[in-house]
Amino acid sequence: MERKQKPSAAPWVPETRNLNRLREASKNCEGCGLYQNATRTVFGEGGRNARVILVGEQPGDEEDIQGRPFVGPAGKLLNRALEAAAVDRSELYVTNAVKHFKFEPRGKRRIHAKPNVAEISACRPWLEAEVAAVKPQLIVAMGSTAARSVMGRETRVMTERGHFLPHDRAESALITVHPSALLRIPEHDRREAEWGLFVRDLGMINEWLKKHPIG
Ligand code: URA
Ligand code: SF4
Numbered sequence: 001m002e003r004k005q006k007p008s009a010a011p012w013v014p015e016t017r018n019l020n021r022l023r024e025a026s027k028n029c030e031g032c033g034l035y036q037n038a039t040r041t042v043f044g045e046g047g048r049n050a051r052v053i054l055v056g057e058q059p060g061d062e063e064d065i066q067g068r069p070f071v072g073p074a075g076k077l078l079n080r081a082l083e084a085a086a087v088d089r090s091e092l093y094v095t096n097a098v099k100h101f102k103f104e105p106r107g108k109r110r111i112h113a114k115p116n117v118a119e120i121s122a123c124r125p126w127l128e129a130e131v132a133a134v135k136p137q138l139i140v141a142m143g144s145t146a147a148r149s150v151m152g153r154e155t156r157v158m159t160e161r162g163h164f165l166p167h168d169r170a171e172s173a174l175i176t177v178h179p180s181a182l183l184r185i186p187e188h189d190r191r192e193a194e195w196g197l198f199v200r201d202l203g204m205i206n207e208w209l210k211k212h213p214i215g
Contacts, residue, residue: 007032007122017133019048022126026099032122034100034115039064044095044130051214052205053136053170055127056096057145057178061110064101069094077179078142081195085202092205093134097141097149098123112180115145124149128169137171138164138208143178151175162201164208172208176201 009031014021023043029035042059045068062072070078082089097120103110115123127149131139141150144157150173151165160175167173177198185191 007118009123009125013125013129017129019044019130019133022129022133026126029099029126031125032119034098034102034119034123037103038100040067041099042067042069042096042101043099043126044093045069046093046095046134047091048093048134050091050093050134051136051209051212052091052138052140053093053095053131053134054140054142055146055150056094056142057180058096058098058115059101060112061101061103064110069096073183074178074180077182081179081199081202084199085206087202087205091209093130093136095127095130097127097146099126117148120145120149124152131169137212138205139167139170139173140202140205141173141175143181146178147175162197162204164204171212174201174204174208 009029012025012029012031014025016022026041026043029041042063056070059069060072060074063069079089098115102113102115102119104113139150141147144155147155147157155175157175157177161177164172164174177194179198182191182194182198185194
């Protein structure tokens, strides 16, 4: 019986820990169908010696245009939350679980579509390569897509968030919500409360860095 090969970025991921080489190679990835409609691959950004990797879901419309992670509305919200938590974004390596923008066209607009399990798993070799290159102490996953890719399993964000979890490629992992989820909460009070929890979770990055000095 013939088995259909699972989509995977693996054939496009070079065996290197050089981030620039990885970024260059990612431009040609055809590991799953998402490259076909997106404008470009959006690779991670930040220092190769960053002690923390922050992982989102996938690029949005603006990220797809600019080719940089978290530069659109979700990115602005993320910046505000990081600021409120006194975390310096320049100390982080910021990336996404899925490197191409998945969307559905609606008139002239492109509406975000959630990547499925096969796409998340297809793109995982890029995240693994980024983790191998940066060698972070802490990996922070925002939302269920990131958490699935980072933990390699399905997670329950609401119960697993806000705790340092064991991880085999870093000293710890931390799960929190995705900033875009906050934008979708209609009630003001609940939105404010969730915002507070998101800032609290991000504040754990500083807690971690203080408790684990370099060297
Ligand atoms: N949402 C994400 O998860 N990542 C981005 O880069 C932008 C929006
Ligand atoms: Fe490759 Fe990931 Fe883009 Fe799919 S989403 S084509 S696996 S880079």
